[in-house]
Amino acid sequence: MIDTYVDERDYELLEADRYTFFVLKRIMGGECKLLLSDHERMILCFTGHPFPVWIWTADDVSEEEMEKVYQLAKEKKLLTGEYHFNIKYSLAEYFIRRAAEDGLELKISTNMFAYDCLNPVKPKTEAEGEIYRCEMKDLEEVVEFLAVFHDEIGIDQKDNNGYRKDAESFINTGNMYLWKDEKGRSVASCKYASAGAMASINLVFTRPEYRRKHYAENLVYQVTMKVKEAGYVPMLYTNADYVASNACYEKIGYVLRGKLCTIG
The missing domain is CATH 3.40.630.30 (Gcn5-related N-acetyltransferase (GNAT))
Incomplete structure (x- = not known):
């Protein structure tokens, strides 16, 4: 069952991906145009154009589950070509392949790294100003x-x-x-x-x-x-x-x- 709200279960799910999905965790608590979750395996969040659609899936997501996510995105008219998605690589590969079967072209536009800094290091070169x-x-x-x-x-x-x-x-x-x-x-x-x-x-x-x-x-x-x-x-x-x-x-x-x- 897909709900149109998130709760503590969803925040717990994101804890393992707290770096890569930090923004999703932050925007889930704000005003969203679209917010969907099964509270176990998938969270979809979209704040509005021109921002990306964030989709979180479990690391061990199955092909059957990825197909459900793809159909959900299609049902919500997110696969019209005007939206982009921030997702894990496994789901990205599936979306690209499935879209091609539907006559649509999706491709990776940005590869993203997530960093943290527990011990800042002062720059060796001090800038003027x-x-x-x-x-x-x-x-x-x-x-x-x-x-x-x-x-x-x-x-x-x-x-x-x-x-x-x-x-x-x-x-x-x-x-x-x-x-x-x-x-x-x-x-x-x-x-x-x-x-x-x-x-x-x-x-x-x-x-x-x-x-x-x-x-x-x-x-x-x-x-x-x-x-x-x-x-x-x-x-x-x-x-x-x-x-x-x-x-x-x-x-x-x-x-x-x-x-x-x-x-x-």
């Missing part, structure tokens, strides 16, 4: 960072009103940061969002013209320390194909804990 916590007077600057960031990565893109609403929310948490260089210019961004005992660091972005100056490395380290001081375990997702970025995170103490992928 300092960390800066955003205030509402910085709203338009944060909106611009969001727009450029999402344009570059090509996912979760919105219009300026959408970015402005997000920027207001991020600033109000008190967890939205920029790195100001020695001339006071905002050169990099980073924020964090907590859920339970963990906090996810994201929106890590350096303006193209200011890269290779260790700004992001120093900013992420500083934000990581703030997360630790607040009592959370710092974690983050990365694109597995961004070797240089992943090496940067590993230098400051991040350890690989899990893998998943995005298909679309």
Whole structure:
């Protein structure tokens, strides 16, 4: 039986995948356009366009169970080509194969790593400038960072009103940061969002013209320390194909804990 709500059983299921499905655990408690669970083997959550559909399945998921998940996604009109999914590799392979049988083309667009950082390591190279916590007077600057960031990565893109609403929310948490260089210019961004005992660091972005100056490395380290001081375990997702970025995170103490992928 599939229910349209989650409860403590679902949060317990995600505990074994708390790194790779940290975002799913966080968004399940918010407003969702679609939230389905059998409380044992499958959880499906979709907050709304342009965000991905998150589907959690048990590690030992059977082909019969994957077919049920595929048919559920099809029934909910999620296989129209406009949605992408964050899922485990076993389900991704099945979805790609089944979609092909239905005349649809799905493929992996992003390979993702999930890291945590129990013991932060101070960067060997200190960047010029300092960390800066955003205030509402910085709203338009944060909106611009969001727009450029999402344009570059090509996912979760919105219009300026959408970015402005997000920027207001991020600033109000008190967890939205920029790195100001020695001339006071905002050169990099980073924020964090907590859920339970963990906090996810994201929106890590350096303006193209200011890269290779260790700004992001120093900013992420500083934000990581703030997360630790607040009592959370710092974690983050990365694109597995961004070797240089992943090496940067590993230098400051991040350890690989899990893998998943995005298909679309």
